Amino acid sequence: MTISFDPTNLRALAFDVFGTVVDWRSSIIREGRMLSAAKGLQVDWPAFADAWRAGYAPAMDRTRGAGDVWADIDTLHRQILDELVPRFGLGALSEAELVQLNRVWHRLMPWPDSVGGLNRLRGRYPISTLSNGNVSLLVDMARNAGLPWDCVLSGELIHRYKPDPEVYLMAARLLGCAPHELMLVAAHPSDLRGAQACGLRTAYVHRALEFGPDAPPRPARPEGFDLVAGDFLDLARQLGT
């Protein structure tokens, strides 16, 4: 039996971005291969992309220590990249090329349904990012990819990273919603559970290829969230938009 979600009190949607809206892995591999073609580098770009992303959670954890140790994602991505340079044979890249490579996160491409789905959802609900990416990264990405955000919200605004509860509660407050009037849309159960613990509504979107075609499969329909969708167009259909 399916218990259908009642969207009566829903007033806004907030979206996780990396992996949920944009396909970071394919984007990094593609730009890496363009760099290989231009520079004659031999690099395992899929492994590089996975390693870069794998450094992300530990890097954020380091910002949760005592004192003012918070740093934005551009800075964390660069720290991780610097560790990967010797490991992946990128020593021939100049500083300008490393800066440019680090900004690939500002140019990530959306999943095929993202722009169309967001435009449909936006017809009824204000749509906002709720990302650990910094604001300028999210603005650049939206302009590059045509993501029609009504608002760009980031953990940067309070120097916290999801799943810290302050980030979800900040989003509700700034969007003028009670927590239960805001829904987080994400491809990651841990993020959704963080939102749920703050009283937000949750929609899981299944991004089967986020970690590539050879990654262990993730459940397409995890339990415990208000909605489960195959993509943003399916989410729009379920919300009647």
Added chain:
Amino acid sequence: MTISFDPTNLRALAFDVFGTVVDWRSSIIREGRMLSAAKGLQVDWPAFADAWRAGYAPAMDRTRGAGDVWADIDTLHRQILDELVPRFGLGALSEAELVQLNRVWHRLMPWPDSVGGLNRLRGRYPISTLSNGNVSLLVDMARNAGLPWDCVLSGELIHRYKPDPEVYLMAARLLGCAPHELMLVAAHPSDLRGAQACGLRTAYVHRALEFGPDAPPRPARPEGFDLVAGDFLDLARQLGT
């Protein structure tokens, strides 16, 4: 002799909103007259609009005291509105009608050139609000009026109001700019001087009718700013967008 502004280092534009992008006075008068027509009220709506706006600066000043006395613009607008109810003969309005009237600030209409000009400027530069209006107000307004912001920034994010310097510096930081790479666009010299003191570039836009056709004229071309424009289309032309 005209010294032309060199936009080489310009990377983003931030806009004052009330009066610069939207015509608060005509919008309030229009909604007031609709309320009069529906309810049979006799109200001097132009005087009401001017009184509401005149309460704004003193209300913000009260939030600059010691302790955590900051309140958002929706709250300040309501405090001022409550003072105007007896003075303007609005005692017949219900609480729901007062809530609706207070939200007229979420529905302000743009000046005739605003949407077209913003779309042109946005082709080259990221465009953001930098307003004392709260985020949800700005999001509602943008959705209602078709304002194509790349980012919604507000003094609310740091619980400060312009012209406090922290607000301008926050905008540069969040947009990933040095202060001199960001330009504030505003119809108010005091706002522009606040930005200038923080190192931002400044564009004055002349909104001759902001305070109505009978208000004392303002200088069309004040001294001391990087650019002076007749409207947003003129600004777009001067910036080559």
